[in-house]
Amino acid sequence: MDGGSMEDAMVGGGYTDEPHVLAVDDNLIDRKLVERLLKNSSCKVTTAENGLRALEYLGLGDEKRTSLEDNVSKVNLIITDYCMPGMTGYELLKKIKESSSLKEIPVVIMSSENIPTRINKCLEEGAQMFMLKPLKQSDVAKLRCNLMNCRS
């Protein structure tokens, strides 16, 4: 067990034992569920209820504050619902991929609807994975393996 390496582990987007995931979903129940699933897979979780809040957390809000850059280097994965009022998950994905500071962060899109054109659109825009809701523990395990452990 490494002593005192939590801070070290969190810096520079490094893949660690406790990756930091930003989960975005307008549905309260889904936020609670995804949070629990991720925490059960040893992830640190921050939730946001919409795209704007997510972007603010990541430092891309209307007011660019340099102190928020700390949040950016700490987020190892963004998982977002597709259907959200205001900014959709797809629009959020685009904003992230257009940002020089954020584009390397893998983005996973979730949706309750299995629509091939939707899935392709997201994958083409750079989404790492598309997952069908409701999420189960096995989905998150797969996610963790594909995106985090395997890349470190």
Added chain:
Amino acid sequence: MEVGQMQRAWVEYTRSLFREGFLDAQFQQLQLLQDESNPDFVAEVVSLFFEDSERLLADLTFVLEQQNIDFKKVDAHVHQFKGSSSSIGAQRVKNDCIAFRNFCEEQNIEGCLRCLQQVKQDYYLVKSKLEALIRLEQQIVAAGGSIPMEELSS
């Protein structure tokens, strides 16, 4: 009732809820997420579901009472309700929402009103069943027992 009896009652009751289609496999996923470090997870999520659902039902009732029904709004609410009922494993409610969305698309007022009645009925039914289930779980835990989740897979 002693703990063993309560545990058996819990198993039977849970099985019946799955058998009768009130709950589906997703509810089991929620139960699996509950452990010593999160002993109230299911009760918490279920409680959020109740609050959320009652708000959605009130909004749906309001929108459908208007002279000119905004079907986009109806669909948005039903979509939310379908999402949360699906995430919690409330199968009948979820299926009612699927039918509801079809009537929304067709802008079928009669169909929508019937669906609203149906979804309300099924929601209140699953609500009372979930409340009973959680009460039973709390009694088991209060009596020093644990909830025999593993019995469900047998």
